[in-house]
Amino acid sequence: MARVKIDNYAVAAAPRLGVRGWLRWMWRQVTSMRVALILLLLLALAAIPGSVLPQWPQNAGDTKAFIDNNPFIGPLLDKTGFLDVFGSAWFTAIYVLLFLSLIGCIIPRAIAHYRAMRAPVPPVPSSLARYEPSGAEQTDVDAATAIERARLELRPRSGWLGALTGYRVRVDERSVKTSEGKQGRELAMTADLGHVREFGNLVFHISLVFVLIAVGAGTLFTYRGQAIIVEGRTFTNAAVAYDTFSHGTGFDPANLEPFTVRLDSLDAVFEVDGRPKTFTANVTLQEPGKDKVDAAVQVNRPLQVDGAKMYLQGNGYAPVLTYTDADGNIAFEGPVVFLPQDGVYTSTGVVKVPDVTSGPQVGFEGTLLPSAVVQGDDAISVHPDPSNPVIYFRAFTGDLGLDSGVPQNVYLLDESELSPVRGDDGDPVVFALALGQTATLPDGLGTLSFDELPRFAAMDLRADPSLPWLLAASISMLLGLAVSLFATRRRIWLVATMDTRTTVVRGAALAPTHDGGVEAALDRALAATSGRVPDDVEDDE
16 A cells, blocks of 8 residues: 655555446445435335326327426426336436346345355354243153254244244254263254344345336336227227227237127116116127137126236217218218216217318217206206216317317317307207207208217226236235244254253243244243143143
8 A cells, every 4th residue: 555745644545446446336335225225215206207297108198288288397397208207217227226226235145145044053052041031841751852852843844945934953962061070961952043034034125126027027018008899889909999009118019919899788787866886898709719708897807808908997878970961961970979977977079070071061069968857948967877868969160170180189179160050049059869869950051860879888908917927026025024024033052961860951042032932932842852731832722
């Protein structure tokens, strides 16, 4: 080590770390338990914006609207990755550093634990007088038999589980001086339980690593899609058939199995007061190369298909409407999904008719009342069941904005370029259609008819191949945590006299003060040497 002079005093100059030294120092910092806890806290904090702010992968429309409505903070959050938290570089950096930190903590501890398990069990101290609890037992059997009985009592298990969680036993024969000053012999046994707590700790941390791996794999290979299926219609499992579809970067939508699901009927049962009772979607599943299968999908009872689960997330009405333009051509025909707005299924929907033979484009805003009751100038629905279905419409003409190339919400009507259809009094026209009725629009705009009232089922398909591994790792983590918290370090010593008519077995134990079971364990070991029933067993009886 070099020395430098400062004010005539020789001071040792610290050597420079260099690149290798700095790398070693950084590795030690990253792999310290303190840094691991800090990174775990940072990961939890970093995930909060992902659940509070709109995210591009989950809902691009809401995210774009958020940016448009917040011209300053929106673009700033977008550039810094807060609108795609789980795909951002800084979240990935925290995730990877935490992963490396846990690996760096586990490997040295696992090696040290393995060496400790293979190290010889310490011998019995020369004197047991200073240890508590302690005790003694007399037995008619020889010392070897007595010690063997105690060993079997302390370590009844066999196999790898017993090797990991049971006592490690060491038996020595040693020479001692008797109270008369003569030379004698005795068998000394040590039963050590010092490695179980550390084993549980290692299981917890290794399982935590597998949880992180499973979460990362699930992010890469998962996919999820939502689709609305109307009664009597069929859905095909393809990315373009979903209303919304998202997937991880490691999954290719082209690999979706092209199964089909036909919604035969949706049974909705309500109480008299309108409270929902049961919802059942009766479907027919057709997988490639297999026979058709009839299945029932209920809330929290999904349909298992192609390694994924299809959940029944919602339901409502999709009235079949037909619009005939002024030239007598059918410009629109089919079911329109109306979204429920309250508990009695008052629902709203939109009809957009861009392909009119002549004249302007036409749009309709409708409110469906499944069980309509008129009260003066107002009408309400009193029950979810369709006992008297009526739809109230408002009509608009103009440019629907469908040719602009900008995506639109199919459940909303952009009225910026539209004008309401007005009656002779100059007020916007509002007309009602009961099931089976047809209304003629003013100004020769054509007719609109209410033909049928089927139901729809909102299905949510989720596939995450990492879930079984995540469940197994989570259970293992909880078990390891339980062992590390409730297991104890314990050492029990037994010494049995040899070459005497009556074998005297003395025992003592060493354990933390909070270990309330060590005294009972010592008593069982001493009782086993003579065949006595331990006191705790007698109390139970």
